[in-house]
Structure formats: structure tokens, C-alpha cells
Amino acid sequence: MARILVPLAHGCEELEAVTIIDLLRRAGQEVVTAGLEPGPVTASRGVVLQPDVTLDEVLEQPFDMVALPGGLPGADHLDRDPRIHALLERVASHQGFTAAICAAPKVLANAGLLNGRQATAYPGVLEGMQLGDVQLAASAVVRDGQVITSRGPGTAMDFALTLVEALAGREKRDEVEAGLAR
Template sequence: MFYLFLADGFEETEALAPLDMMRRAKLEVKTVGVTGEYVTGSHKVTVKADLKPEEISFENIEGVILPGGMPGTVNLIKSEAVAKAAVHCFENGKITAAICAAPSVLGNLGILKGKNATCFPGFEKELDGANYTGSSVEVDGTVITAKGAGCAILFGKAIVEKALSAEIANKVCGDMQCP
């Protein structure tokens, strides 16, 4: 099970594009409403979360995905459930993924030390101990980071590829008419 955490002020494209791609690839992924059952993005799109933070399970967790956006990222940083899930995934070799400003959450948790990572320009200083690359998407072991909303499809593709295979990720992109 993958958990995609949503907090009020999340960047809609950064959450919904990877979620859609993961579900097309038949990955089991649930959204988790950090700030409530209904979560409103930074552009006023409201999404009903699948789960509450207390409903997540570490028994079958395969990874976590953190979309950026403001104040969504700040709200993620405040969540004990996000911190516990991200650290658990990282320490157990599971996918730990964040896009835009959200890699700062991973940086603040010490997850990016010694890792190649990227983020939205201006958040580099929050990637504590990381080697900032400025790439659209960066995959370093099981840690996946991406730059911003325009990279959401590439971010989703990287997650599917790491979780399943390049072949499946390429098929999902092809079916979606992505180059």
C-alpha cells in the first residue's frame, strides 16, 4: 500500500497526476487527509481523502508520496503521521517520494543526507545534507524527488518505474499519450 498525503494547500497537479498514474499501473494507493476528510488544494480544488492519518498501517506500506504546494507543505511538516510514515519508509527501503516544496519535509527529517535531490527553486536550503541537482526528477535509491507541477507526470512515471518496472511505467505514459 502506498500513501499519498494531502494537506490543505496542496498542489493539485502534483498529487493527482502521480495518483492517477499509480492507479493506472494497478498500484494500491490511498490518499490520506492530514488536515481532514476533505482537503482543499492551493487552487481551491477539494478532494475527499480515502483515509484519516490514524487509519494508515505500517504492516504493508510500500511507500509515501508528498505533494508540494503552499501552505500544503507547511501543513505536511506539522503532521506527526507524515513524519512517522516517511521515516519508516526510508529506514525500511521503501519508496519515499516528494515533489516541489515537499522535499523540504524529507530534508527536515534527515532523509536526504548524502542523497541526490531536487525541489522547487528557493527550497534548496531545506534539503539538509542533500546534493541539490536542479533536475526535473531525481531518483537516488528509494528516494524520489521532483521540481514542481510541470514535472508531475515524470514524477509519477519515476514512482511507477521504481515500484514496478520501466516497461509498465512506459506503458502507462504511452496510454496517456505522454511522450
């Protein structure tokens, strides 16, 4: 069983956050949700999410994946938090997965984790950035090695299923997907 951290910031996209958490838990993975600060997190459409812990409580713990929900201003809050950048770099250096959807791939870009990779994001998010050798794709989900990115709320199911497959294999992905009656 893999251990996944889903950081939650005020203004995150609730559809993305809940889909990531739900599908990974359906796959039998250990998902830890962590707020950037103590207390509930109000998402971009007013849904209130209750994180399991604060980021400080799990900052030094090992994770197999960090999955960032997007949304604004949630992705901006993640991007401005040096703890998130340090955590992403540490997980990547241990060959763990870093994943981001919607506006959150810019956090991966600013942490230097998209260099030399193919990636996608919500239209317009990465295009204006100084990305150097990042190859932008219009695909719904892009997996380039240990980095997985996706476009937005409409691709959240496919993104989360790709996370399941990366961590637990194609058979587990198919099992979870069959349970969704797609």
C-alpha cells in the same frame, strides 16, 4: 502490486496530487489517499479533494512508498505533522520509497532522509535550509536509491512516471506512458 500512501493536506498542489494518484492507479498500484484530518481537503487552487481515509486510520499499516505532493501551505502542514515524519522514517527503515515534489522535499530533508543524497525541489525551497551533505540538482526528477524528488507542477508527469518505474519496472512505465499519448 505495491501499496502507496499519498497524504493530502490543505493547500497541497492539486495538479501534483492528482497526477501522482492517477498514474500510479493506471499502473495497477494500490494508492491510498489520507487526509491529515477528517473531511475533504481544499487544495492550493481551490480544488476540493476527498481522501480515502484519515491518516490516523492507516498510520500503522505497511506501505511500499509514501509520495508527498507539494504546494504551499500544504507542504508546511505535512512538515509540521510529527505523524508524517514518523511514517516517512518507518517506510525508509524498511527499504520503502519516500518521494516528494515541489515544496515537499523539505519534509524529507527535515526528516533526515536527504542526508548524503542528491535531490531536487521547487527553486528556492531547499537552498536556504541547513542541509549538510545534500547535493542539490536542477533536474526535473532525481532518484537517489529509495528517495525520489521532483521540481514542481510542470514535472508532475515525469515524477509520477518515475514512481511507476521504481515500483513496477520500465515496461509498466512505458505502458502507462503510451496510454497518455505523449
